[in-house]
Amino acid sequence: MRIYQSEDYKSMSRRAANIISAQVIYKPDCVLGLATGGTPVGTYKQLVDWYKEGDLSFAEVRSVNLDEYLGLSPHHEQSYRYFMQSNLFDHIDIKPENTHVLNGLAKDPQAECAAYNKLIQDLGGIDLQLLGMGHNGHIAFNEPGDDFGLETHLVTLTDRTIDANTRFFDSRDDVPRQALSMGIKNIMNARRILMVVSGEDKAEAVLKAFAGPVTKEVPASVLQLHPDVTLVADKAALSKLVEAGVPVCG
Numbered sequence: 694m695r696i697y698q699s700e701d702y703k704s705m706s707r708r709a710a711n712i713i714s715a716q717v718i719y720k721p722d723c724v725l726g727l728a729t730g731g732t733p734v735g736t737y738k739q740l741v742d743w744y745k746e747g748d749l750s751f752a753e754v755r756s757v758n759l760d761e762y763l764g765l766s767p768h769h770e771q772s773y774r775y776f777m778q779s780n781l782f783d784h785i786d787i788k789p790e791n792t793h794v795l796n797g798l799a800k801d802p803q804a805e806c807a808a809y810n811k812l813i814q815d816l817g818g819i820d821l822q823l824l825g826m827g828h829n830g831h832i833a834f835n836e837p838g839d840d841f842g843l844e845t846h847l848v849t850l851t852d853r854t855i856d857a858n859t860r861f862f863d864s865r866d867d868v869p870r871q872a873l874s875m876g877i878k879n880i881m882n883a884r885r886i887l888m889v890v891s892g893e894d895k896a897e898a899v900l901k902a903f904a905g906p907v908t909k910e911v912p913a914s915v916l917q918l919h920p921d922v923t924l925v926a927d928k929a930a931l932s933k934l935v936e937a938g939v940p941v942c943g
């Protein structure tokens with residue numbers, strides 16, 4: 694595991710974008726596992742800037758996203774498909790048919806999940822998976838207590854996750870209660886993992902995930918068992934880990 698400490702959110706985003714960019718340059722037709730949420734926004738912005746400057750092309754890249762709210766159409770402003778279009782896909786040269794996000798309107802969610810697992814397999818697996826982390830240590834919508842052996846599945850959001858995501862909706866009642874999400878098994882099967890975390894409010898989760906025991910109660914702690922994980926975080930998010938004496942790179 695490599696842990697990189699960045700001064701602030703902007704430099705964290707730049708460093709994460711640099712790792713993704715290196716992956717794309719090294720293997721132009723790579724499969725990127727992509728994430729939504731507040732944290733990766735700066736990373737995507739940096740990638741778009743480099744694309745516009747002509748330093749990077751996504752023409753051959755394939756992508757799979759981690760999750761999607763059940764019941765939201767791809768055109769809903771809070772759907773993760775919409776997020777990906779507006780933060781990344783609409784601004785780069787990735788082919789629309791090469792971008793994959795779970796269908797929140799799927800009539801048969803179980804069949805949608807099974808088809809997504811097959812899709813990931815057919816693409817040859819994920820080369821680099823980008824992840825954020827929730828305050829309770831969740832990754833994608835894998836919440837505390839969820840089985841590490843799960844692949845893509847239908848999840849019921851915890852109250853804490855609904856609370857955290859309310860900021861993106863008009864009211865708490867508008868936040869969907871269920872989602873489709875890759876499971877820990879899909880994530881752990883990625884060849885490389887890049888996690889981005891920012892802010893003091895995540896410091897406790899970072900400490901538990903990377904210096905605590907591997908436990909289902911902190912889903913991100915499973916990453917300690919993955920052979921190629923890079924954590925890129927700002928000083929605030931790493932504060933408790935550093936206090937605990939875990940070495941980080943500057």
Ligand code: PGA
Pocket residue numbers: 729730731732733825826827828831832833
């Ligand atoms: P955030 O979400 O980046 O919006 O904090 C991360 C997550 O819940 O995975």
